[in-house]
Amino acid sequence: MRNTLIIEGGAPLNGQVRVSGAKNAALVLVVASILADGETILDNVPRISDMEYLLQILNDIGVKTRWQDDSSLSICPPDGELKTRTSYELAKRLRASNLLLGAMLGRQGEAVVSLPGGCDIGSRPMDLHIKGVQALGAEVKLEHGYIYAHAKKPGGSRVYLDFPSVGATENIIMMAARTPGQSVIENAAKEPEIVDLANFLNSMGARIRGAGTDIIKIEGVEELRAGRYAIIPDRIEAGTYMIAAAISGGEILVENVIPTHLHPVVAKLQETGTIVEENDRGIIVRGTGRVKPVDIKTLPYPGFPTDMQSQMMALLSMAEGSSVIVENVFENRFQSVDELKRMGANIKVEGHTAVVEGVNRLHGARVRATDLRAGASLVLAALAADGCTEIEEAGHIFRGYENIETKLTSLGAKLK
Numbered sequence: 404m405r406n407t408l409i410i411e412g413g414a415p416l417n418g419q420v421r422v423s424g425a426k427n428a429a430l431v432l433v434v435a436s437i438l439a440d441g442e443t444i445l446d447n448v449p450r451i452s453d454m455e456y457l458l459q460i461l462n463d464i465g466v467k468t469r470w471q472d473d474s475s476l477s478i479c480p481p482d483g484e485l486k487t488r489t490s491y492e493l494a495k496r497l498r499a500s501n502l503l504l505g506a507m508l509g510r511q512g513e514a515v516v517s518l519p520g521g522c523d524i525g526s527r528p529m530d531l532h533i534k535g536v537q538a539l540g541a542e543v544k545l546e547h548g549y550i551y552a553h554a555k556k557p558g559g560s561r562v563y564l565d566f567p568s569v570g571a572t573e574n575i576i577m578m579a580a581r582t583p584g585q586s587v588i589e590n591a592a593k594e595p596e597i598v599d600l601a602n603f604l605n606s607m608g609a610r611i612r613g614a615g616t617d618i619i620k621i622e623g624v625e626e627l628r629a630g631r632y633a634i635i636p637d638r639i640e641a642g643t644y645m646i647a648a649a650i651s652g653g654e655i656l657v658e659n660v661i662p663t664h665l666h667p668v669v670a671k672l673q674e675t676g677t678i679v680e681e682n683d684r685g686i687i688v689r690g691t692g693r694v695k696p697v698d699i700k701t702l703p704y705p706g707f708p709t710d711m712q713s714q715m716m717a718l719l720s721m722a723e724g725s726s727v728i729v730e731n732v733f734e735n736r737f738q739s740v741d742e743l744k745r746m747g748a749n750i751k752v753e754g755h756t757a758v759v760e761g762v763n764r765l766h767g768a769r770v771r772a773t774d775l776r777a778g779a780s781l782v783l784a785a786l787a788a789d790g791c792t793e794i795e796e797a798g799h800i801f802r803g804y805e806n807i808e809t810k811l812t813s814l815g816a817k818l819k
């Protein structure tokens with residue numbers, strides 16, 4: 404992975420940027436493609452390293468994949484069975500490989516999935532995923548860091564999710580789509596990526612109702628017909644560039660967005676005094692100098708997205724007052740704090756709460772990206788900081804932001 408990103412701060416970012424396909428929809432749709440026989444073509448697939456890792460895992464278990472052009476991907480599972488066991492070496496680099504649990508159970512009633520190692524934002528347990536597939540008839544045992552799941556007689560059932568987990572909802576949908584009988588998920592996640600998964604599977608002949616609400620009903624079907632489908636735009640990438648305009652005092656038109664997916668982010672940005680307008684080409688964001696402090700509570704959709712929390716923290720670190728940020732979704736998602744403090748930010752963390760005292764200016768420093776969105780927050784801070792910032796381990800950023808160097812440079816950022 405390319406390692407260090409060097410950014411000379413101080414230049415306002417102006418112009419327009421086109422948002423790529425949503426990472427968190429593309430990953431699950433590529434996995435869901437193994438539920439259909441024949442060649443699936445997905446359009447608007449972002450070429451990011453998370454996607455490259457996933458394709459290596461799919462190739463390893465016997466699925467042929469091929470990029471048709473910049474963002475169209477062909478996925479072709481074999482006629483026979485797939486290899487049931489994902490390789491630990493490959494799976495440990497990508498937590499989303501855990502989505503093979505539901506897809507493999509739906510396709511061939513068996514899955515051996517590596518328990519994802521912990522990552523920087525939390526322990527990332529799988530208890531709700533396991534509760535879900537067990538309800539649909541899978542026997543599950545955990546051994547040697549693997550989940551062994553086998554469904555001899557799968558049957559539709561009702562599952563209540565203690566927490567509206569995105570991944571658990573997706574795994575249950577994928578297993579239920581090809582499990583005889585009706586399944587109901589209560590307290591399901593409502594993220595737009597869940598709706599995209601349901602629309603994709605329904606376009607192949609699945610019978611899923613209620614995606615986007617907290618009750619999702621699935622009638623299992625025998626088989627699914629492969630087809631062609633375009634992935635929704637990435638609301639988190641869009642939000643990140645919107646904050647780039649606000650933090651640098653520039654004006655950016657963010658194109659190829661679905662405005663409703665961004666309402667929580669738009670509302671919060673407007674509260675900071677940033678000008679945000681929607682038009683038929685996308686969302687225009689204009690920075691108006693020092694922002695007002697605001698309080699943030701991250702919540703499952705449609706609440707403020709946890710994936711935008713670090714980016715907002717960078718913006719609020721130069722607000723004219725103090726902001727309170729409460730991270731309610733992950734237990735350890737304040738990794739960017741120590742790095743932002745190296746740039747002069749004044750932030751105090753108590754458990755799930757961070758109090759951000761706005762300072763006049765941040766200054767460039769050598770910092771380290773610890774995870775994808777913390778890395779994004781350092782890029783944003785570097786754009787506004789005085790002087791030069793060196794972001795080490797920038798590979799984390801390339802996991803989820805397609806062509807970020809080109810996009811930022813075209814907006815006037817000074818990158819090396």
Ligand code: EPZ
Nearest residue numbers: 427499527528529530531532566568569570571710732733
């Ligand atoms: C998805 O992760 C996204 N990743 C994350 O985006 C996103 O932050 C998260 O949803 C929340 O929106 C993908 O879609 C690939 P969860 P996921 O299961 O499915 C707890 C990014 O930056 N939990 O909704 O892993 C868990 O510990 C990434 O793009 C259980 O307790 O998220 C966490 O605290 C980061 N038991 C909370 O739920 C379980 O069985 C949310 O996790 C599962 C989850």
